[in-house]
Amino acid sequence: xxxxxxxxxxxxxxxxxxxxxxxxxxxxxxxxxxxxxxxxxxxxxxxxxxxxxxxxxxxxxxxxxxxxxxxxxxxxxxxxxxxxxxxxxxxxxxxxxxxxxxxxxxxxxxxxxxxxxxxxxxxxxxxxxxxxxxxxxxxxxxxxxxxxxxxxxxxxxxxxxxxxxxxxxxxxxxxxxxxxxxxxxxxxxxxxxxxxxxxxxxxxxxxxxxxxxxxxxxxxxxxxxxxxxxxxxxxxxxxxxxxxxxxxxxxxxxxxxxxxxxxxxxxxxxxxxxxxxxxxxxxxxxxxxxxxxxxxxxxxxxxxxxxxxxxxxxxxxxxxxxxxxxxxxxxxxxxxxxxxxxxxxxxxxxxxxxxxxxxxxxxxxxxxxxxxxxxxxxxxxxxxxxxxxxxxxxxxxxxxxxxxxxxxxxxxxxxxxxxxxxxxxxxxxxxxxxxxxxxxxxxxxxxxxxxxxxxxxxxxxxxxxxxxxxxxxxxxxxxxxxxxxxxxxxxxxxxxxxxxxxxxxxxxxxxxxxxxxxxxxxxxxxxxxxxxxxxxxxxxxxxxxxxxxxxxxxxxxxxxxxxxxxxxxxxxxxxxxxxxxxxxxxxxxxxxxxxxxxxxxxxxxxxxxxxxxxxxxxxxxxxxxxxxxxxxx
Amino acid sequence: xxxxxxxxxxxxxxxxxxxxxxxxxxxxxxxxxxxxxxxxxxxxxxxxxxxxxxxxxxxxxxxxxxxxxxxxxxxxxxxxxxxxxxxxxxxxxxxxxxxxxxxxxxxxxxxxxxxxxxxxxxxxxxxxxxxxxxxxxxxxxxxxxxxxxxxxxxxxxxxxxxxxxxxxxxxxxxxxxxxxxxxxxxxxxxxxxxxxxxxxxxxxxxxxxxxxxxxxxxxxxxxxxxxxxxxxxxxxxxxxxxxxxxxxxxx
Numbered sequence: 001x002x003x004x005x006x007x008x009x010x011x012x013x014x015x016x017x018x019x020x021x022x023x024x025x026x027x028x029x030x031x032x033x034x035x036x037x038x039x040x041x042x043x044x045x046x047x048x049x050x051x052x053x054x055x056x057x058x059x060x061x062x063x064x065x066x067x068x069x070x071x072x073x074x075x076x077x078x079x080x081x082x083x084x085x086x087x088x089x090x091x092x093x094x095x096x097x098x099x100x101x102x103x104x105x106x107x108x109x110x111x112x113x114x115x116x117x118x119x120x121x122x123x124x125x126x127x128x129x130x131x132x133x134x135x136x137x138x139x140x141x142x143x144x145x146x147x148x149x150x151x152x153x154x155x156x157x158x159x160x161x162x163x164x165x166x167x168x169x170x171x172x173x174x175x176x177x178x179x180x181x182x183x184x185x186x187x188x189x190x191x192x193x194x195x196x197x198x199x200x201x202x203x204x205x206x207x208x209x210x211x212x213x214x215x216x217x218x219x220x221x222x223x224x225x226x227x228x229x230x231x232x233x234x235x236x237x238x239x240x241x242x243x244x245x246x247x248x249x250x251x252x253x254x255x256x257x258x259x260x261x262x263x264x265x266x267x268x269x270x271x272x273x274x275x276x277x278x279x280x281x282x283x284x285x286x287x288x289x290x291x292x293x294x295x296x297x298x299x300x301x302x303x304x305x306x307x308x309x310x311x312x313x314x315x316x317x318x319x320x321x322x323x324x325x326x327x328x329x330x331x332x333x334x335x336x337x338x339x340x341x342x343x344x345x346x347x348x349x350x351x352x353x354x355x356x357x358x359x360x361x362x363x364x365x366x367x368x369x370x371x372x373x374x375x376x377x378x379x380x381x382x383x384x385x386x387x388x389x390x391x392x393x394x395x396x397x398x399x400x401x402x403x404x405x406x407x408x409x410x411x412x413x414x415x416x417x418x419x420x421x422x423x424x425x426x427x428x429x430x431x432x433x434x435x436x437x438x439x440x441x442x443x444x445x446x447x448x449x450x451x452x453x454x455x456x457x458x459x460x461x462x463x464x465x466x467x468x469x470x471x472x473x474x475x476x477x478x479x480x481x482x483x484x485x486x487x488x489x490x491x492x493x494x495x496x497x498x499x500x501x502x503x504x505x506x507x508x509x510x511x512x513x514x515x516x517x518x519x520x521x522x523x524x525x526x527x528x529x530x531x532x533x534x535x536x537x538x539x540x541x542x543x544x545x546x547x548x549x550x551x552x553x554x555x556x557x558x559x560x561x562x563x564x565x566x567x568x569x570x571x572x573x574x575x576x577x578x579x580x581x582x583x584x585x586x587x588x589x590x591x592x593x594x595x596x597x598x599x600x601x602x603x604x605x606x607x608x609x610x611x612x613x614x615x616x617x618x619x620x621x622x623x624x625x626x627x628x629x630x631x632x633x
Numbered sequence: 634x635x636x637x638x639x640x641x642x643x644x645x646x647x648x649x650x651x652x653x654x655x656x657x658x659x660x661x662x663x664x665x666x667x668x669x670x671x672x673x674x675x676x677x678x679x680x681x682x683x684x685x686x687x688x689x690x691x692x693x694x695x696x697x698x699x700x701x702x703x704x705x706x707x708x709x710x711x712x713x714x715x716x717x718x719x720x721x722x723x724x725x726x727x728x729x730x731x732x733x734x735x736x737x738x739x740x741x742x743x744x745x746x747x748x749x750x751x752x753x754x755x756x757x758x759x760x761x762x763x764x765x766x767x768x769x770x771x772x773x774x775x776x777x778x779x780x781x782x783x784x785x786x787x788x789x790x791x792x793x794x795x796x797x798x799x800x801x802x803x804x805x806x807x808x809x810x811x812x813x814x815x816x817x818x819x820x821x822x823x824x825x826x827x828x829x830x831x832x833x834x835x836x837x838x839x840x841x842x843x844x845x846x847x848x849x850x851x852x853x854x855x856x857x858x859x860x861x862x863x864x865x866x867x868x869x870x871x872x873x874x875x876x877x878x879x880x881x882x883x884x
Contacts, residue, residue: 103823250699
């Protein structure tokens with residue numbers, strides 16, 4: 001131990017993944033410079049509510065790690081690297097025990113062991129939880145342990161610092177970052193042996209979403225523009241049950257459905273014509289009912305509200321009902337979030353059904369990484385939601401806290417191993433550090449001079465509207481093409497932003513302008529990938545247009561007709577619609593698209609370039625996903 | 634029938650930097666149902682113009698989650714320290730007065746520096762001293778009732794409402810405040826954390842520890858998470874006294 005050189009790793013992001021990586025690095029004898037927009041205790045991981053999946057098998061259901069593995073791969077519509085997923089589900093029970101020792105106040109059974117609950121897309125009770133604030137409790141546990149290492153001298157925190165870009169050495173190896181102090185506006189270059197990005201998801205690209213205001217994907221977009229490849233960015237999870245709001249769509253946990261919540265709308269009974277409550281998820285998907293995975297539930301809600309016109313008095317809402325469940329049970333299992341509904345809506349969900357609607361929630365895609373969490377740029381690693389690993393085309397509820405924590409246990413130790421392997425090349429020279437710093441300073445000073453008519457926050461609002469309109473639950477190629485054009489216009493308008501604050505002290509406006517440009521460029525990558533993936537898989541559901549139909553392979557055509565029978569192309573929208581009025585979606589195309597989308601940034605025209613890459617899927621043979629019946633293995 | 638848009642008036646105490654003089658500015662924001670203070674501040678960002686028609690720098694504040702779990706957006710709203718995100722305009726007297734929580738150093742406008750609270754968490758050793766993140770063996774079984782108490786205290790989001798409300802936190806005293814103090818109780822409850830309870834209790838005997846609590850009960854009134862702060866402060870006080878006696882007789 002004594003002879004090991006001291007290794008410095010930069011971790012950007014202090015959520016579950018960044019903190020887990022930090023702990024592992026400290027335990028391995030490395031030093032960490034930890035960068036975050038905010039005190040790490042306020043990171044977005046704390047918004048995760050329902051729980052964390054791990055096969056504990058303490059409910060007499062003969063749950064198995066294999067079953068967790070299969071549920072995750074099946075739920076992800078066979079687009080996740082199976083070896084990576086296998087590693088994660090195998091480690092899950094050990095991670096839970098670690099969190100338990102750290103003091104996470106998990107909800108317990110009367111005999112004092114960890115309680116488990118149901119979650120979407122899984123038939124067994126497998127979700128460990130701490131009331132309805134599991135993310136908050138897990139994050140705090142890691143925050144406490146990192147603080148302990150801070151006292152011991154292993155960690156230096158840079159809170160209220162914004163990551164701007166990575167710095168590569170002459171051989172193209174990432175050996176540092178440029179960051180800005182969010183109060184003093186000072187821009188500084190920091191050297192390191194390896195850099196790990198753990199900066200979370202890009203929800204703010206959609207404006208109103210369930211993500212925190214800090215989840216803007218700006219760091220991911222920044223390294224993408226510096227050559228990092230993205231994987232599967234078109235796969236964004238739309239959470240079926242959020243409370244819509246003008247500032248934010250607030251998450252209403254899947255745990256509500258896990259604990260017996262039912263989703264319904266009023267309709268006229270088709271036989272009797274009488275007004276009745278229609279529990280449409282239970283009707284459409286008898287095997288899983290209200291616990292279908294999120295992509296399936298969101299599409300069903302869209303169908304019922306947007307296409308069948310059965311929404312509530314406010315057109316874009318359905319009911320999520322807990323009022324039939326005893327109040328004391330609800331308090332114990334879901335306390336925190338019911339209070340939240342009360343706080344923000346002013347109604348008591350123990351008494352009246354909640355009004356909810358789907359919202360952008362989580363990005364399955366992100367920076368492409370290998371199984372050890374290296375990106376394609378040597379020396380740059382990524383872990384947590386900002387990477388693309390583990391979830392394929394759709395994430396199962398309560399697998400996100402797991403993937404965040406687990407990926408940190410991989411990226412952390414691997415960063416040290418890599419730093420000590422000698423493969424990370426020469427450290428940065430003073431000149432390289434200074435050049436990178438100066439270019440970031442120049443860019444910032446230019447923003448401070450911006451003097452056009454556009455307001456950055458207004459433009460951000462419009463960006464969100466465009467993305468929701470074209471790249472959400474239901475997509476079609478006309479819309480996606482339109483979206484690319486709209487985004488080009490937004491990027492152009494970004495040049496015409498005007499700034500009211502030109503100062504050099506806590507200038508949030510100027511920082512936001514820089515982030516916004518990154519968001520627009522990331523939006524392009526999402527849209528272009530969605531456009532080129534001509535199939536439906538998981539969260540990516542594409543409606544057939546006439547041209548798509550003409551180009552479609554015969555076996556896929558056959559599957560479509562088998563499901564829908566006759567259909568026509570709607571005169572107004574051009575979308576395929578069957579006799580019942582249901583939209584006709586493309587089928588999953590394993591021949592062409594059982595591949596990872598890889599997006600590279602074209603420096604010349606600032607546009608995304610999409611290609612596809614094979615991935616490991618030899619362990620579980622792909623089969624079609626159908627939640628109307630119990631899963632067959 | 635063109636209805637006139639209902640407006641909400643905000644009177645905001647601003648300050649350009651830590652050593653600058655505070656001043657107030659007023660803004661009108663379009664009313665809509667469910668409007669909260671953060672949403673209103675976001676509207677001001679989109680259109681940073683005062684009621685006098687003056688174009689100004691947008692108001693600076695801190696927020697993240699907007700769900701009352703991150704603790705970032707604490708400020709003084711109509712005289713009371715609270716989270717801005719869940720402060721619904723419908724439930725507030727208008728005009729709505731916003732001010733920074735001046736118990737903490739002001740960075741700019743409503744943005745404050747709460748690093749002192751995180752430093753206090755170091756002082757009370759707010760963690761369980763695990764051997765490492767590696768696997769050892771099963772974690773101990775816990776009494777579900779004790780776990781529920783721990784769950785309640787573990788909601789503390791270090792927002793600082795209780796410090797802002799406490800008359801004993803400020804330049805006249807070195808009291809670390811209710812939130813960090815009560816965290817010591819949380820870790821003393823844990824089956825592994827309690828091994829280090831004497832260390833935490835001894836830390837609370839020091840200057841700025843629990844003896845600085847004047848039992849004014851303001852903290853429990855303002856806690857946005859409804860943590861029974863005074864109950865746990867009282868319990869800790871007894872534990873600290875017991876520890877003090879132990880310290881005497883064990884020497």
